[in-house]
Amino acid sequence: MNIKKLIAEYNYSWSDKRSPYEIFFDNMYQAYLLEKEAYGEQEVLSKTDYFEANQDFLLRKFKEEG
Numbered sequence: 001m002n003i004k005k006l007i008a009e010y011n012y013s014w015s016d017k018r019s020p021y022e023i024f025f026d027n028m029y030q031a032y033l034l035e036k037e038a039y040g041e042q043e044v045l046s047k048t049d050y051f052e053a054n055q056d057f058l059l060r061k062f063k064e065e066g
Contacts, residue, residue, distance in 0.1 A: 024062050025051065 016023065029047055036044050045053060 020066070021062055024065070025058060028054075028058060028061070 018026070029050055032050060033044065051058070
């Protein structure tokens with residue numbers, strides 16, 4: 001097996017195709033889920049419902065951090 005040839009032929013890097021806002025939103029949703037779990041809350045919004053309920057807040061925070 002020729003390792004140099006394998007490395008040259010294959011690119012093992014991973015690239016994220018999501019936009020910066022999508023990455024930010026996913027991170028915020030994960031933080032929301034962790035907070036709900038930490039406080040033992042049973043009512044958890046779906047990702048879509050979370051986005052709809054917090055759309056203005058998320059956009060404002062994204063602009064602040066960007």
